[in-house]
Amino acid sequence: MSASRSVSTGCRLRRRRLYDHVVRQTAAVTRDEAATALGLPRATAAFHLDRLAAEGLLDVVYERRSGRSGPRAGRPSKLYRRSERHIDVSLPEHRYDLAERLLAEAIEDAETTGEAPRAALDRRARQLGNEVAAAARGAASAGTSSDAVMRILEAHGFEPRADDDVIVLGNCPFHTLAREHTELVCEMNLCLLSGLLAGLDTPQLQARLKPEPGHCCVCLEPNPTLHS
Secondary structure (H helix, E strand, C coil): CCHHHHHHHHHHHHHHHHHHHHHCCCCCEEHHHHHHHHCCCHHHHHHHHHHHHHCCCEEEEEECCCCCCCCCCCCCEEEEEECCCCCCCCCCCCCHHHHHHHHHHHHHHHHHHCCCHHHHHHHHHHHHHHHHHHHHHHCCCCCCHHHHHHHHHHHCCCCEEEECCEEEECCCCCHHHHHHCHHHHHHHHHHHHHHHHHHCCCCCEEEEECCCCCCCCEEEEECHHHCC
8 A cells, every 4th residue: 555545544543533523522622632532643533524514424613612602711612413414425324225134025925925015125124124133143252232233223223322312313314215215214224233132132221203404213212111
């Protein structure tokens, strides 16, 4: 690998790590916070954060973290958060291949067995969630079942982040499909994640439809039957 290509690869990796860190936080982060979290020089973190903002992947906001106001409060800090816009680039990750597979299998099942296409799609989505969980268990490292859930969600582009006791999904890997066929794709997503939780034997969590702007339509929250 040439020196220039090696530098370029390193920049992409650092930028990806910074993007991942920012979108997993529930509040906007400063350059210092991002640099400290990833062990980077502040100038390096600032450079890549500004590039991500210039590319429309992060939004920039200005806040006074001291809580003071008035002429002696000092300059507001520059903070970064996930962009409100959705841009079709490699960040955030899309997994339309999974959606295509599920839709094709559901159509084939419906034609072969006479099962309703929607029922076949939901069943196939749950089955795929079980399969993903089984594969993760086979290659699992030490950690809790909740850790496994977070790792799998990250690997499949959901950008999970913990918000108190709820796991919020910052990205929908099927965003464009969900925008055009909302009910169909969101229900498929719900079944996929329900199958994942069942396959990981994680009864303390349940998948629930909770559409909110800027998030996946599904969130993972404590199972009320185990927390009553």
